[in-house]
Amino acid sequence: MPKACGHCAARIAPPEISRGDGMAVILRDYQEEMIVRAREKMRTKRRILYQLPTGGGKTAIAAFMISEAVAKGKVIWFICHRNELVAGTSATLRKYGVPHGIIAAGYPMDIRQSVQVCSIDTLKNRMHQLPPPDLIIWDECHHVAAAGWARVMENYPKSYHVGLSATPIRLDGKGLDEHFDEMICGPSMEWLMEHGHLAQYLLFSPGGPDMKGVRKAMGDFSKSQTAERADKPKLIGDMLKHWTAQAFGKRTVAFGVNRAHSVHIAETFAAAGIPFAHLDGDTDKAERVKAIQAFARGELVGLSNVALFGEGFDLAAIAQMDVTIDCVIDAAPTMSLSSYMQRGGRMLRPAPNKIGVYLDHAGNSDRHGYFEDEREWTLSGMERRGGGGANDNGPPPPKTCGNCFLQVRQPVPPACPHCGAELRQAPKAIEVEAGELREISADDRKRQRDQNKREQSECKTLGELTALGVRRGYKSPQQWAYKIWCSRMARRPAVA
Structure with a gap:
């Protein structure tokens, strides 16, 4: 019996839920709708990209698609961009009762399996030893333009290619339209929060290292120079101080610049009697699992890491028990919107209260904005901005409370909504409707976002959008308006 989608008003016929020897792949309404939309597109297209925020359930969608394809006798590859993500993906498929092999360094190959979980670095050298796939699922597919990824995709033009990404944009701002034909966007992070699929959060910004003059390398800050600025005893001591004030006892994950920086963070917390450990991609696998399981059991309060708990990492799958950060x-510090969103997504998995x-x-919040800020995703990408921030055309930057360091949206209320400290009203650079006060609360964030959406939807021409961008004080109103306009045109149904 068709039912209404929880994300829009469409009537959809839900896909049958696949069941294996493990637990059922149970999809939410919006995930079912995304699969229905993708099936429709795949009647004429072979390369589809699913965009869904971190924590929205891309892995569940992939597991459902894999189960359906296996039932039809198809060959499927699931491709991970880092070797350490293979174990987590494998654990997830085992949970859902999906037999599979692994193509990655340190694992024996079993080409008899119709499903293979692959590390791209290994697959690109072994792909000709394997039966050709009918379906390739690309995890974190915004990396697909890299040479190894592109070579695999080019070798299988007759296969169906399904990309998964929360942030389908490259560091250089270029799009993915050379690699995918259609993009299926799921609900926004704001919607997922409002409906309880993601947790609400508080954002505190006590300040970070001075990044002026830091060299850029491959679209991001130079790691060596960033580490020199960030790995300072006072800065690390401030982390402990503010964590004690705002998050004492909470299960915590810290992100360091490099191994030395992450180790220093863990050591600082441990010296204060807080059970903390460091992990990175080079940590022995058995030690890594042991530390993650201790973290899940509550024996460790925190884990400090370098580029481990970011894209695609499934903590619960590695721990083999339910665990939330x-x-x-x-x-x-990073110029990558994707890295920023992935880090924030670690703490958004919901739990009671x-x-x-x-x-x-x-x-990073000054560079990129709030996690649930409205963002327009298209396959054509985003314009590159000279200032380096991914949020130059977004809402004005928040005010930081001088007492508790909570980030409060502009224009600020008289007092901090978290600690009650008086907030000095900042001069207004652009017009703001009278009485429209912004606080960090979810209700106020929603009101501001609804107003922005109404203003945007009322603009019927490219010129009206450009004028709105000027009124909002955007640095590049023409480029912003053009991006919104192109996104609208891409969503319009084709005329028969």
Whole structure:
């Protein structure tokens, strides 16, 4: 019996839920709708990209598609961009009762399996030893333009290619339209929060290292120079101080710039009697699992890491038990919107009465905005901005409370909504409707976003959108308006 989608008003016929020897792949309404939309597109297209925020359930969608394809006798590859993500994906498929092999360094090959979980670095050298796939699922597919990824895709033009990404944009701002034909966008992060699929959160920004003059390398800050700026005893001591004030006892993950920086963070917390450990991609696999399981059991309060708990990492699958992260300490400045969103997503998995805490010691929220800010995703990408921030055309930057360091939206209320401290009203650079006060609360964030959406939807021409961008004080109103306009045109149904 068709039912209404929880995300829009469409009537959809839900796909049958596949069951194997493991637990059922149970999809939410919006996931079912995304699969229905993708099936429709795949009647004429072979390369489809699913966009869904971190924590929205891309892995569940992939597991459902794999189960359906296996039942039809198809060959499927699931491709991970880092070797350490293979184990987590394998554990997830085992949970759903999907037999599979692994193509990755250190694992024996079993080409008899119709499903293979693959590390791209290994697959690109072994792909000709395997039966050709009918379906390839690309996890974190915004990396697909890399040479190894592109070579695999080019070798299988007759296969169906399904990409998964929360942030389908490359660091250089270029799009993915050379690699995918259609993009299926799921509900926004704001919608997922409002409907309880993601947790609400508080964002505190005590300040980060001065990044002026830091060299850029491959679209991001130079790791060596960033580490020199960030790995300072005072900055790390501030992390402990503010964590104690705002997140004491919360299960925490910290992100360091490099191994030495992450180790120093863990050592600082451990010296204060807080059970903390460091992990990175080079940590022995058995030690890594042991530490993650201790973290899940509550024996460790925190884990500090370097590029481990980011894209595609399934903590619960590695721990083999349900576990949520309650606090994120971000100490690694980045120009990558994708990295920023992935880090924040670690603390957004919902739990009863949970309010996540994000401690921004890197200045990343100033560069990229709030996690649930409205973003227009298209396959054509985004314009590159000279200032380096991914949020130059977004709402004005928030005010930081001088007492508790909560980030409060502009224009600010008279007092901090978290600690009650008086907030000095900042001069207004653009017109703001009278009485429209912005606080960090979810209700106020929603009101501001609804108003922005109404204003945007009322613009019927490219010129009206450009004028709106000027009124909002955007640095590049013409480029912003053109991006919104192109996104609208892409969503219009084709005329028969």
